[in-house]
Amino acid sequence: MIKKEKKPMSEPLRAISLFSGAGGMDVGFENAGIKVVFANELVADAAETYRANHPDCIMVNDDINNVIDSLGKYEGIDLVFGGPPCQGFSVAGKMDPDDDRSKLIFTFLDVVERVKPRAFVMENVKALGELSKWKDVRERYLKKASDLGYSCHYFVLNATDYGVPQKRERVFFIGIRGDSFDEKRLHQLITHHKTKAAPIRDILLPLGKAGSEENPRTCVAKINFCARPVMRKSPYAGMYFNGQGRPIDIDGYANTLPASMGGNKTPFIDEDYLYGEADDNFIENYHKGLMDGTITPEYKEAPSRLRRITIREAAKIQTFPDDYIFCGKPAAIYKQIGNAVPCKMAEAVASAVAEYLQA
Template sequence: MTEPLTMIDLFAGCGGMTAGFVRTGRYKPTMAVEWNLHAAATYAANFGEDHMRWGDIAEIKDSEIPRADVVIGGPPCQGFSNLGSRDVNDPRNKLWKEYIRFVLRAQPKVFVIENVDRFRSSSEFALLLKEVEPGGLLEGYKLQHAHMLAADYGVPQRRVRTIVIGSRVGTIPIPAQTHARDLTLDDVDQELQPWRTVRDAIDGLPKVPATTDLPDSSETFFGQVVPGIFKGLDIHLGRRPTSMSLERYNHIPPGGGRFNLPDHLLPNCWRNKKSGTTDVMGRMVWDRPSLTIRTEFFKPEKGQYLHPQWDADDAGKRVNRPITHYEAARLQDFPEDYRWCGSKIQIARQIGNAVPVGLAAAIARHLLKYL
């Protein structure tokens, strides 16, 4: 192959999936669609504004959709997510039909859908499966689907996603894992590598962030002025926790959480809840992958987001803060020099909603054998 494979990214967000495909050096994005301005600006800052369409995907005419070798994307998942309403009538659940419209117009050899793990048990997924049957809109494509754990593909994060691969160039299986938790002799024979860890991703970054604020800068994309462009340590941002929060953080060892807090530091909502939400107020572990990085990773009360540095005997060697935006991006496997646009909250949402770059890259490399 000498010519790059052309690619369309739908519901592209800040470009995590495109970043993974581009990482292989074999794919060229020719169109991307994203409705959120700041996410679209982040995508454009990294891959170019010329092919990014900022706006409602339903407003793009059939005649504007180019042919492409590959179509990728993750329709909004809130309706399927365990954290969402799981309302089958949620209009966001219908956006996968727009995805199919693009597939029909672009006529890709392969398409890839990424979504939350619960997607495989949804009514929308059942309808998708029917579309590849004789007489369906996607007749001629063969579907393979599975849950993929990002850590099994070189991402320092235990994030499970549904991956669907549709192919009209023969059946394409789900990629075999490349990394494993506890390597055995059989794993070594299969050339599996050990899971990457929090240490691999963020060790060496400043323990005390230099600032709590983004630099005062802006850029224009799509005729709109947005905060940015930020990269690297620009988004290594601290917070201003209360004295109560700092006291709570100080009691949490690596792998621990709210159950490590003494009674006098427990809010009533936790004191009265004796089970569940075990990762709340949790501290990461240096030599394990992180748990799922969500959109509010800067709030320890939302999950296992405290910095992993902790010493049982020396309180002075503890890092009592949540991870920063930059650390979260590194745990999502974004490149060190990735560029970001938006406010602190907007960038956090982009990071938490993104496809882990290494997971996308593993899928992209796997597809090359069939394309």
């Protein structure tokens, strides 16, 4: 049995960030007291956002395959973490195992092999951790990690349990070098960091109405009623408005914010209800009317009280800091936000792993 290494508490853990995007996962790891010394991101505007907010970290904007050979100088670092692109595994995508993006989870382990960190954390969509379709992929991933000398387990978590007002479920593969990984202990540490998220109303109210200086209007895509709505039991599911941007439950949590935001796939809210200028919830009333037949569906524009969420609101829902700087055009920024790992969710996982390594 390989003895678990212990690092003096006075020294911060050091980490490499892969598939860094705008840096949401990095915010969480840094808030957990971990120093990120190197980051890699392929998309230029996301890399620019990262640099604007993490000036002390080396950010290399390049294909990860062009970077691996240069990482030997970080051999033995404490952590490697990141969230490889998930579209190949997502139920919202084509679920194609031959999608080049599906192979990047193994590229992540190629870096682990080169760097030999004490531990690694890889985030991805829930489907990779739960669907039988991906069982062979999971088993190959765990076997490769084991062959590299890591005991690896995966945990499916819901962001709402970790202070994020969004029903976003994700899987985290966590590997610890050696064969003494206490899965139960790590799970207890992760659970210890559970924090019930505040409802959307409490998150968005302080920003003020869309169009204000603090909350610029950044998406003007129209909202129309569907002539042939696809109904579900919940007012916040189904498809009874145009596009794929669904309404957000002001008194609850948002569904997963998609990377396709920016146009009519951007989620929307009832602004009058949010700010107390209307006692009724238009979205729920309209859904009820469709369900009981008192409203006949017709393709026409929805009232102006319904409007798409802004960049600032999307960032708040993803728990980015209020002063976080985003670079690029609005569509690119929405994509950066939608692709990000929620900061507070990442912080909970990072804190648990740090505590495990420091025990």
